[in-house]
Amino acid sequence: MASLPKPEELVKIDYNPPRRGWMDNPVEFRRGTWLYAAKPRHLEALGLPNPREWSPEEEDWKLPPEWREIVLEGFKERLERFRSLKLFMDICSRCGACADKCHFFIGTGDPRNMPVLRAELLRSIYRRYFTLSGRMTGKLVGARDLTEEVIKEWFYYFYQCTECRRCSLFCPFGIDTAEITMMGRELLGLLGIYPDWIIAPVANCYRVGNHVGIEPHAFRDMVDFCVDEIENVTGIRVEPTFNRKGAEILFIAPSGDVFADPGIYTFMGYLMLFHEIGLDYTLSTYASEGGNFGLFTSHEVMKRLNAKMYDEARRLGVKWILGGECGHMWRVIHQYMDTMNGPADSLEEPVSPLTGTKFENARSTKMVHICEFTADLIRHGKIQLDPSRNDVFKVTFHDSCNPARAMGFFEEPRYILRKVCNRFYEMPENTIREQTFCCGSGGGLNADENMEMRMRGGFPRANAVGYVREKYGVNLLACICAIDRAVLPALMDYWVPGVGVAGLHELVGNALVMKGEAERTTTLRGEPLKGSGDDENT
Amino acid sequence: MGVAFSLAVVGVLILAITLAVEVLGLRFLVGAVLPYVAVAVFLGGMVYRLLGWGRSPVPFRIPTTGGQQRSLPWIKPSSLDNPSSTAGVIGRMALEILLFRSLFRNTKAELHGGPHLAYHWEKWLWLGALVFHWSMLLVVIRHLRFFTDPVPSFVYWVEGIDGFLRVGLRALYLTDITLLLGVTYLLLRRFFIPQVRYISLPGDYVPLFLLLGIGLSGVLMRYFVGVDVAAVKELALGVLTFRPRIPEGIGVLFYIHWGLVCALLAYFPFSKLVHMGGIFLTPTRNLPNDSRARRHVNPWNYPVKVHTYEEYEEEFREKMKLAGIPVEKE
Numbered sequence: 001m002a003s004l005p006k007p008e009e010l011v012k013i014d015y016n017p018p019r020r021g022w023m024d025n026p027v028e029f030r031r032g033t034w035l036y037a038a039k040p041r042h043l044e045a046l047g048l049p050n051p052r053e054w055s056p057e058e059e060d061w062k063l064p065p066e067w068r069e070i071v072l073e074g075f076k077e078r079l080e081r082f083r084s085l086k087l088f089m090d091i092c093s094r095c096g097a098c099a100d101k102c103h104f105f106i107g108t109g110d111p112r113n114m115p116v117l118r119a120e121l122l123r124s125i126y127r128r129y130f131t132l133s134g135r136m137t138g139k140l141v142g143a144r145d146l147t148e149e150v151i152k153e154w155f156y157y158f159y160q161c162t163e164c165r166r167c168s169l170f171c172p173f174g175i176d177t178a179e180i181t182m183m184g185r186e187l188l189g190l191l192g193i194y195p196d197w198i199i200a201p202v203a204n205c206y207r208v209g210n211h212v213g214i215e216p217h218a219f220r221d222m223v224d225f226c227v228d229e230i231e232n233v234t235g236i237r238v239e240p241t242f243n244r245k246g247a248e249i250l251f252i253a254p255s256g257d258v259f260a261d262p263g264i265y266t267f268m269g270y271l272m273l274f275h276e277i278g279l280d281y282t283l284s285t286y287a288s289e290g291g292n293f294g295l296f297t298s299h300e301v302m303k304r305l306n307a308k309m310y311d312e313a314r315r316l317g318v319k320w321i322l323g324g325e326c327g328h329m330w331r332v333i334h335q336y337m338d339t340m341n342g343p344a345d346s347l348e349e350p351v352s353p354l355t356g357t358k359f360e361n362a363r364s365t366k367m368v369h370i371c372e373f374t375a376d377l378i379r380h381g382k383i384q385l386d387p388s389r390n391d392v393f394k395v396t397f398h399d400s401c402n403p404a405r406a407m408g409f410f411e412e413p414r415y416i417l418r419k420v421c422n423r424f425y426e427m428p429e430n431t432i433r434e435q436t437f438c439c440g441s442g443g444g445l446n447a448d449e450n451m452e453m454r455m456r457g458g459f460p461r462a463n464a465v466g467y468v469r470e471k472y473g474v475n476l477l478a479c480i481c482a483i484d485r486a487v488l489p490a491l492m493d494y495w496v497p498g499v500g501v502a503g504l505h506e507l508v509g510n511a512l513v514m515k516g517e518a519e520r521t522t523t524l525r526g527e528p529l530k531g532s533g534d535d536e537n538t
Numbered sequence: 539m540g541v542a543f544s545l546a547v548v549g550v551l552i553l554a555i556t557l558a559v560e561v562l563g564l565r566f567l568v569g570a571v572l573p574y575v576a577v578a579v580f581l582g583g584m585v586y587r588l589l590g591w592g593r594s595p596v597p598f599r600i601p602t603t604g605g606q607q608r609s610l611p612w613i614k615p616s617s618l619d620n621p622s623s624t625a626g627v628i629g630r631m632a633l634e635i636l637l638f639r640s641l642f643r644n645t646k647a648e649l650h651g652g653p654h655l656a657y658h659w660e661k662w663l664w665l666g667a668l669v670f671h672w673s674m675l676l677v678v679i680r681h682l683r684f685f686t687d688p689v690p691s692f693v694y695w696v697e698g699i700d701g702f703l704r705v706g707l708r709a710l711y712l713t714d715i716t717l718l719l720g721v722t723y724l725l726l727r728r729f730f731i732p733q734v735r736y737i738s739l740p741g742d743y744v745p746l747f748l749l750l751g752i753g754l755s756g757v758l759m760r761y762f763v764g765v766d767v768a769a770v771k772e773l774a775l776g777v778l779t780f781r782p783r784i785p786e787g788i789g790v791l792f793y794i795h796w797g798l799v800c801a802l803l804a805y806f807p808f809s810k811l812v813h814m815g816g817i818f819l820t821p822t823r824n825l826p827n828d829s830r831a832r833r834h835v836n837p838w839n840y841p842v843k844v845h846t847y848e849e850y851e852e853e854f855r856e857k858m859k860l861a862g863i864p865v866e867k868e
């Protein structure tokens with residue numbers, strides 16, 4: 001693994017494009033900026049093409065002999081299947097409005113990280129093989145031949161996009177470079193080119209039910225660990241059930257919340273909340289993953305992984321599904337699930353058993369976001385909260401890309417946040433809500449070997465946190481995404497040391513006043529409640 | 539390279555037209571044949587494009603949400619930036635098409651010492667693009683007076699408003715100035731903003747030079763050289779009514795203007811200018827964000843291989859039983 005440059009070094013970014021045109025600049029695979037290649041056994045487990053040992057650093061990528069035909073055939077098929085792709089290939093005016101909207105461009109200055117050029121990587125091939133003018137005049141209209149160099153360039157730059165869609169918000173034609181990246185990744189996939197960091201979780205999730213490959217008994221152990229921890233802090237023993245038929249609600253969280261710090265505190269928050277309101281719910285070990293790295297692989301793999309949710313809900317006979325805090329998980333549920341694996345005939349329109357609220361906005365998918373659910377509970381006064389238990393924190397909130405730009409999920413978490421903590425400060429307006437900046441590690445890029453690129457991509461987000469840290473002394477970054485919880489701690493340590501990361505329901509868990517609980521002296525993390533947040537970390 | 543090449547293309551076009559009209563005497567070709575070819579290519583090309591886009595389905599509902607979703611009744615949704623109804627979508631699209639809503643969000647990121655990232659006010663592109671497009675539209679509407687007899691009243695209104703400035707006895711059309719200013723601005727930013735220069739292709743310069751050529755020749759005719767307007771109208775109406783005639787007394791400047799417009803029309807469907815049609819179809823803007831409330835159907839949704847619960851239990855049954863997790867088959 002490459003050593004990570006110091007922040008002072010990393011921040012010396014040159015935004016001036018090189019003299020040479022981008023087509024004449026082959027990619028250099030510098031360590032720290034790309035992902036390792038997928039191991040053949042994972043591809044085999046999923047039945048994906050061309051399993052083999054290879055490495056991006058090597059000259060020979062061991063492509064199948066007819067690789068060019070495969071890519072062009074796949075391209076054609078996708079042009080016929082996705083109006084988005086076809087349209088986005090044709091209508092870009094190269095106005096450049098998207099250029100400095102991408103966190104990877106801001107963090108690297110690499111022109112091919114301008115969304116418009118990222119799209120041109122594909123568009124140049126589209127022109128050459130699918131338009132008359134490109135076939136006839138070639139480079140003059142920005143067309144170029146499909147070579148192995150192009151394939152390498154695609155791999156480098158389509159895995160330097162977190163599919164965050166920030167660019168698409170600013171584009172006058174709504175061109176969504178995330179969509180283009182998804183297509184580019186699918187084409188690479190046809191040749192068996194995947195990063196291990198994405199395909200290993202996919203293979204795990206497919207067979208074992210979740211990304212890290214936690215087997216059912218171990219899953220139960222991990223949940224039980226959370227149960228014990230809750231008892232330590234509150235004196236109350238919560239009793240989650242597993243694969244229980246006849247429960248009213250199936251609860252699915254991203255598996256990161258079950259096994260990794262600081263996600264487990266969020267998971268504890270969920271369990272405490274459900275216990276306190278007496279929710280009739282079950283967890284599933286088969287559908288033990290809310291996240292879906294299939295989104296970062298291909299539409300088909302996304303569908304294959306997502307199918308478990310409805311299948312398990314049907315098998316268990318629940319009425320509806322409640323989903324935990326996770327970003328890309330919710331992109332899949334909100335924009336793809338019903339279309340891919342619906343209609344969810346076995347389920348009923350979700351109604352909160354506590355408040356009677358009908359979740360009209362989820363009446364077809366029958367899946368409700370935990371923040372919608374909790375906000376509704378609070379609004380109806382169904383739970384008692386003591387926000388002062390979060391007084392050790394000065395909180396700011398990171399809008400995760402997918403809930404922000406693929407749902408419009410802004411007020412629900414903020415409403416909860418204002419009820420569970422007393423000190424909440426927003427980051428500058430160009431960096432939150434629909435304009436939020438990615439953590440820099442989404443889209444399946446959160447591998448250790450990619451650390452330099454992650455720190456670069458996360459720079460705009462971290463910089464905005466730094467701003468509120470300086471101005472208000474913020475010491476906690478709240479979020480509603482499992483990838484965020486996994487990657488933001490490293491990002492904060494690198495750019496803004498002293499800022500912790502927590503899921504929203506961790507703060508709910510802290511503030512939740514439970515019937516019969518022992519007096520709380522610590523947060524869920526076991527840190528003292530009293531103790532002054534003001535002089536901490538200074 | 540892109541600039542020189544594009545400039546050369548437009549230069550050659552102008553030369554060719556001049557040559558054809560002045561030396562070869564091919565007035566009929568330029569004045570009465572070329573427009574039919576150009577319009578046919580334009581219409582055929584646009585239909586081809588639209589059908590091409592239309593043939594590909596929209597498998598998923600993927601709007602980019604620019605504001606609060608509609609969820610709980612007491613949370614105010616942002617009905618234009620994140621519409622959940624058809625009316626909202628129409629509103630959002632109208633804002634995009636008429637006012638370039640998304641471009642209005644534009645900012646400029648700058649890295650200052652510290653390090654401190656700042657996002658500066660940058661509405662010039664929005665303003666320039668808006669001024670250019672609206673001027674263009676109004677200029678096109680004003681030109682209808684050459685193609686209609688009697689001239690519809692809205693054309694006179696547009697002329698009246700547009701021409702409220704007077705130079706001597708003649709109206710000075712505001713849109714003539716703003717059109718040229720707009721195009722010039724769009725061109726200059728391509729020259730001077732390093733990133734924009736870097737991404738620019740000949741296909742980005744050609745339309746701008748063409749528009750500049752059209753605009754300048756028009757302005758020259760109207761304000762400086764003069765042209766026999768009655769004769770031009772005769773030509774235009776003749777072409778429109780399929781009885782093309784070439785009246786006497788029309789100078790070469792007019793043929794240059796006319797020829798460049800034909801070139802632009804014929805080029806339109808094969809260039810980035812198709813954004814005029816494409817913007818209406820863009821799936822990140824023209825769909826309501828209601829995919830959890832109403833199922834979106836994908837016409838090519840196909841069955842995929844999944845790992846079923848039965849297969850899963852088969853593998854883990856013993857472990858599940860030991861852990862006290864219920865199983866289907868004991």
Ligand code: HEM
Nearest residue numbers: 093095172634635638667671724742745746811813814817
């Ligand atoms: C529904 C009609 C149209 C809409 C909504 C529309 C919208 C836009 C927008 C939002 C841009 C991006 C901003 C920019 O680059 O300036 C643009 C660019 C452009 N449009 Fe249009 N447009 C339309 C029709 C036309 C027509 C009829 C032309 C005529 C020839 C045209 C010529 C151009 C040119 C040349 C550019 C690129 C400017 C540059 O190079 O920077 N547009 N258009």
Ligand code: SF4
Nearest residue numbers: 092094095096098171
């Ligand atoms: S903002 Fe849209 S139209 Fe402009 S360069 Fe980027 S992708 Fe192309």
Ligand code: SF4
Nearest residue numbers: 102161162164165167
């Ligand atoms: S989707 Fe995000 S990461 Fe990808 S090009 Fe756009 S702004 Fe950059």
